[in-house]
Structure formats: C-alpha cells, structure tokens
Amino acid sequence: MKSIVRNCLFGALVSVAAQTASAATFVNVLTGGTSGVYYPLGVTLSQIYGEKIPDSKVQVQSTKASAENLNLLQSGRGEIGFSLADAVSDAWKGNADAGFAKPLDHLRAVASVYPNYIQIVALADANIKSLADLKGKRISVGAPRSGTEINARAILKAAGLSYGDFSKVEYLPFGESVELMKNRQIDVTLQSAGLGVAALRDLSSAVKVNFVPIPADVVAKVGDAAYRSALIPSHTYDGQEADVTTVAINNLLITNDKVPTDVVYEMTRGIFENLERLGTSHAAARQIKLENAIQGLPLPLHPGAEKYYREQGLIK
Numbered sequence: 001m002k003s004i005v006r007n008c009l010f011g012a013l014v015s016v017a018a019q020t021a022s023a024a025t026f027v028n029v030l031t032g033g034t035s036g037v038y039y040p041l042g043v044t045l046s047q048i049y050g051e052k053i054p055d056s057k058v059q060v061q062s063t064k065a066s067a068e069n070l071n072l073l074q075s076g077r078g079e080i081g082f083s084l085a086d087a088v089s090d091a092w093k094g095n096a097d098a099g100f101a102k103p104l105d106h107l108r109a110v111a112s113v114y115p116n117y118i119q120i121v122a123l124a125d126a127n128i129k130s131l132a133d134l135k136g137k138r139i140s141v142g143a144p145r146s147g148t149e150i151n152a153r154a155i156l157k158a159a160g161l162s163y164g165d166f167s168k169v170e171y172l173p174f175g176e177s178v179e180l181m182k183n184r185q186i187d188v189t190l191q192s193a194g195l196g197v198a199a200l201r202d203l204s205s206a207v208k209v210n211f212v213p214i215p216a217d218v219v220a221k222v223g224d225a226a227y228r229s230a231l232i233p234s235h236t237y238d239g240q241e242a243d244v245t246t247v248a249i250n251n252l253l254i255t256n257d258k259v260p261t262d263v264v265y266e267m268t269r270g271i272f273e274n275l276e277r278l279g280t281s282h283a284a285a286r287q288i289k290l291e292n293a294i295q296g297l298p299l300p301l302h303p304g305a306e307k308y309y310r311e312q313g314l315i316k
Contacts (some may be wrong), residue, residue, distance in 0.1 A: 027058045030072055030081030033064035033143070035175030037194040037284045038082040045283040048270045053263065055302065066147030067099050072106040073256045080267055084116055084192065085250045086146035086154070086226040090300035099145040106256045108302035110268055112295050115248040116286040117232055118151050118190045121200060124208035126187040131159040131212060138186040139166035139175035146191040155214060155247065158221035174199035176190055182206055192249070194284025195236050204237035211244040219247050226296070255302050264304025290314070
C-alpha cells in the first residue's frame with residue numbers, strides 16, 4: 001500500500017513539474033556583437049521581460065546582427081530581435097543579393113526604435129577626407145551579411161566604389177575592426193550603429209581619427225527610402241570638432257508570427273513603459289519614441305504589437 005501511495009505521489013509531482021515546464025514562456029532576445037548598441041539594449045530588454053512576463057525564461061544571444069537575426073526569427077529560434085529597416089525590407093521581399101534566397105514570410109514587426117548612423121572613421125594620417133579618397137585603402141565593412149555590411153555595399157555603390165577598389169577588405173565586427181585600426185592594420189572602418197557606440201568612442205580616445213562625410217547626393221543615389229540624410233553632431237566622439245553629414249537608417253524590433261499575441265503585447269509594452277531604463281543602458285535608446293513606433297515599417301505588425309498601439313491611440 002505504501003508503495004502504491006509513493007508511486008501516486010511521485011506521479012503527481014511529475015505531472016505538476018511537467019505542467020510548470022510547459023507553462024514557461026521562453027524569450028530569446030537576438031542582438032549583435034557585444035561592442036555594438038544592440039547588445040546592451042538587448043540585455044536590458046531581457047531583464048525587463050524577465051520581470052514583466054509571467055513565468056518567463058529569458059536569454060540574450062549575441063549574433064552577427066541584422067541578417068542573422070532575421071533568419072533565426074524566421075526559423076523560430078528567437079522571439080524578438082534587432083535589425084536595420086533596409087535588411088528587414090530585403091528579407092521580406094526575398095532579395096537574394098542581400099542574402100535572402102526567398103521571402104522570410106514569418107517575420108512580423110514589433111516597433112521602430114532608434115536610428116543607426118553610418119559612421120565612416122579613418123586614421124587621421126591616412127589622408128581620407130572624402131569617399132573618393134577611400135580608393136586603394138584598407139577597410140573593414142562589418143561582419144559578412146550584417147546590417148553594417150549591407151549598408152556598406154549600398155553606400156559604396158552609390159559613391160561609385162566597389163570592394164575591388166580597396167587594397168584590403170576585412171569583414172569584422174565593430175570591436176575587432178577598432179583593434180585593427182589601433183594596430184595600423186587597416187586605414188578605415190565603416191560602422192552602422194547608434195551615436196556614441198562604444199567601439200568608436202574607444203577608437204577616438206586611443207588614436208587620432210577623422211570622420212568621412214557622406215553627402216546628400218550620394219544618399220539619394222542609394223534609391224532606398226530607408227536611407228535619409230542626417231548629421232553626427234560635433235563632439236559625439238573625442239576630437240570630433242564639427243558636425244559630419246551622413247546617413248540614418250531606422251532600427252526595428254522584429255518577431256515572428258508563431259510568438260503568441262499576449263507575449264508580443266507584453267514585449268511591446270515592456271519597451272515603451274521602460275524608456276528611461278533603456279536610455280541608461282545606451283544613449284541611442286534615448287531616441288526611442290512611442291509616436292515613432294509604427295513609422296516606416298516594411299512589413300506587417302504582429303497582432304500583439306498592434307493591440308498595444310491601438311490601446312495607445314497610434315492605430316485607430
């Protein structure tokens with residue numbers, strides 16, 4: 001009899017444990033390299049989600065950023081991730097040249113967050129003052145098929161340049177590119193990130209650099225509405241005494257259509273009810289505004305995000 005009771009109790013405990021496990025909400029936050037902006041924001045988001053989403057198990061994954069994040073979301077290996085708007089547009093359409101052999105039709109939008117700025121930084125003694133001066137130099141253009149590298153291809157093409165015009169092309173994330181700059185192994189790095197990104201702060205404090213402007217006529221030649229002219233304000237980095245003309249592209253938070261509506265609703269609410277907290281994790285997040293959340297989205301909103309925006313009056 002005691003054996004039967006023990007077995008029953010054990011079975012009940014196993015059943016309760018199984019129910020508890022099945023009730024857990026898994027949230028994998030896809031970011032980028034640890035020296036960029038996506039990663040610190042993703043860490044803070046993960047902390048918010050862990051506190052606000054009931055029974056959640058949240059983790060942060062460092063990735064090669066935009067394109068990898070979109071492919072992971074499409075295959076259900078992430079619940080929310082950062083990506084540049086032009087990469088999202090390419091993925092939604094299935095642009096093979098951008099690395100998307102077919103449309104990633106499971107993707108859904110959560111929010112437009114803050115802009116990336118294409119920041120081209122050269123060693124001061126490399127005599128690079130303009131885009132034309134890049135010819136024959138050694139450059140790092142970001143990790144392969146990352147948002148940065150996609151941006152690099154677009155801007156260089158609009159400026160009449162290709163990778164073949166450089167004496168050396170490295171495909172490295174922000175931190176590794178900066179180390180090569182410090183060691184004089186490359187002349188210039190192109191980084192697409194929020195203003196004040198840690199890697200470029202580190203670089204400008206370690207060696208003398210200059211920021212290469214991207215004129216408005218080059219931006220127009222890209223032919224993509226996601227690209228708009230912008231300024232890197234003076235004194236954003238050490239030694240940067242003047243404003244620099246460049247390009248801004250919105251960053252988006254993306255999910256997939258398999259994530260439950262209530263989970264995406266809580267993830268969306270978690271962003272906009274914790275803007276001050278996000279702003280302390282990186283200055284770029286201080287540009288996130290609820291009123292801009294649904295502007296310029298190249299794909300449909302997830303129903304959970306749409307529900308939140310209807311409550312806030314952004315969607316009638």
